[in-house]
Amino acid sequence: MTFEDLGLSAEVLRAVTDAGYNQPTPIQEKAIPWVLQGRDVLGCAQTGTGKTASFTLPMIDILAQGRVRARMPRSLIMTPTRELAQQIAENFNTYGKYTPLSMALLIGGVSFSDQEKALDKGVDVLIATPGRLLDHFERGRVLLTDVRILVVDEADRMLDMGFIPDLERIASLLPQIRQTLLFSATMPPEIRRLADKFLMNPKEVSVAPQSTAASTVRQLVVQVPNERAKRRPLETLMRNEPVGNGIIFCNRKRTVATLYEALKRAGHDVGALHGDMTQDARNETLAAFRDNRIKFLIATDVAGRGLDIEHVSHVFNYDVPLAAEDYIHRIGRTGRAGRSGTAIMLVTPEDKKLYDRVVALLGGKPLEELSDLSVKAPAEAPADAETEAAAGGRTPRGARTRPRRRREAEGADLPAEDVQAEEAAPAVDDAPAPAAKPERRKRRAPRSVESRPVEVVEAEAAVDEVEAVEEVPAPAPEPRRAAERKPERARSSERRQREDDTPLGFGKDIPAFMLKSARTG
DNA sequence: AAAAAAT
Incomplete structure (x- = not known):
């Protein structure tokens, strides 16, 4: 089956070919013909299945x-x-490049004026988040009475x-006679109900049964003793895993923010993404990650669903x-489109319940455990002779002499394309880490231990101490925070120094409500 | 235990 068989126009097919695709994904194959026929479609598909194109391609043709x-x-x-x-929106640009359609992106966090300009010129496609769309509507900037196609993407997340x-309010503003496409990764009863309300005699298409991960993703867990002990194994993984990105x-x-600061300080190539950042900062980070200017993206679940980033x-x-x-959803960011990927989760004893739920969802089989993270190369960390004798002089924890990750980093059992990707984009932080940590560790005398594997305990104990030293002093003058915080902080300290509480930055035109709140404290 | 979204 090729795209030609789906009934798409020559213009769209050409754009698809330009983008380097020739074979539709299952969801595209199943949904596109129905959409072209004008049918309502209820699509049950995970992210990474090519869902977006399954509605953008036929929509371009219809419009x-x-x-x-x-x-x-x-x-x-x-x-x-x-x-x-x-x-x-990018998808529409890519596939609509031979079709003179115009669109407006109506989302929050950015200025109204550009969006209003686009609306005034007249657009064929609106792509929107609910709040901003309603805002425009209430301002009388957008009329929805001519909308013939409605797409609800990630309906289950909308519900969450x-x-x-x-959504119901918006739907009530649209013509009753229209084509509606509703996509959802899961189909809880609420979404069913919504579908019954919004869709008319829909064609149901579904791919990849819910709550299974792509089979190309290798899933591992690392047990860690507590929250504080997470960072070290993470950094080890970041350095040793054959990470493309x-x-x-x-x-x-907050965890994203603090982890970002810590990893940045430790010299890692990281960016942060969460909903408290300005839209500009979010866009910039995401663009940098997509362009491979950042190797690691630290994110909340804002990035958990729907984001299509290639080659994670x-x-x-x-x-x-x-x-x-x-x-x-999270691990769906990797192993996309049949590629291989690795998902590694850090689990503390407190996470047991949540972890069990994940395991249950995956079908009950516990994830493969990665347990040799803290083992240093023997030459670097010579063990105390006494303890080694007590431990029988054997390599701890089975026969492995060096972590599996390292073998893989050298290309041992990796698919060829991954190795190539590695070569093409050499890891930035393979370089020796900043000198701060080794120096700190020097202060520690080697310590002997009872029965646990020598190297493991050595490394963990050393880390605990380093962490303690680092975490006690309050996050001292943070070098450089997310750009948007700076002005805020500057403003508030400025205000603290002033005699009165008059808000700054308004000149004579202080809004009444601000004066009021200033007086009442 | 949370995040996200209009301001």
Whole structure:
């Protein structure tokens, strides 16, 4: 089956070919013919299945047949996150390049004026997050009475994020007679209900049964004693794994921020992505990651779903996700389109319950454990002779003399393409780490231990001490934070020095509500 | 234990 067989126009086919694709993915194969026929479609598909193109390609054709650049938008695509919306917009640009369609991206966090300009010129496609779309609507800047195609992407996530009321409101503003496509990775009852309400006699297409991970992803866990002991094994993995690029997932925005600072300081090639960053900063980080200017992306679940970043070789779950399904979404960032990938999760004893839920979701089989992370090369860390004798002089923890990761980094059992990717993009931080840590460790006298494997305990103990030293002093004058925080901090300290509480930066035109709150404290 | 989204 090729794209030609799906009934797409020559213009779209040419753009698809230009983009380097010749074979549709299963979801594209199943959905595109129905969409072209004007049918409603209920699509059950995970990310990474080519879902976006399964609606953008036929939409371009349908819209191109009508009056292009009409005064009112003829289609609307709703997504839960801004990044996803941007990604879909890129998709339209890529595949619509031989079709004169215009679009507007209506998302929060950026100025209204550009969006309004686009709307005034007239657009065929609206790609929006719910809040900003409603905002435009209430300002009377957008009319939805001519929307003939509605796409709801990542419906289950919309549900999680409490967008269903907004979505229903938006749907009520659209013509009853329209084509609706609804995509969701999972089909909880609420989504079923929504589908019954929004769709008419839909064609159901589904690929890859929910709650399974791509079979090309190698999934591993690393047991760590506690929260504090996570960073070291992570850094070891970052250095030793054959990482082309990787995403490090954390549960909290704060964890992302602090881990980012720590890893940055340690000389790693990292960027941060979470919802408290300005949209500009989010865009810049994401662009840098996509362009391989950043090797590791530390992110909350804002990056968990839908983001289509090519060739992510590794996903690190620094935290076990709070909802087991998020595990599937997170590791879905790697092993996309049949490529191989690796997902490694750090698990503390406190995470046991959450981890069990992930295992249950995956079918009950515990993940393969990686246990030799802390082992240093014997030559670098000579063991105390006494202890070694007590341990029987044997290599600890089985026969392996060096970590599997290292063997793989040398290309041992990797698919050829991954090795090539590695060669093409040599790891930046293979260079010796900054000197700070080794110096600190020198202060420690070698310590002998009872029964546990020598090298392991040595390394862990040393790390604990280093961490303690580093973490006690409050995050001292942080070198360089996310760009948007700086002005804020500067402003607040400035205000502290002033006599009165008059808000700064408004000149004579201080909004009344600000004066009021200043007086009442 | 959280994140995301309009301001």
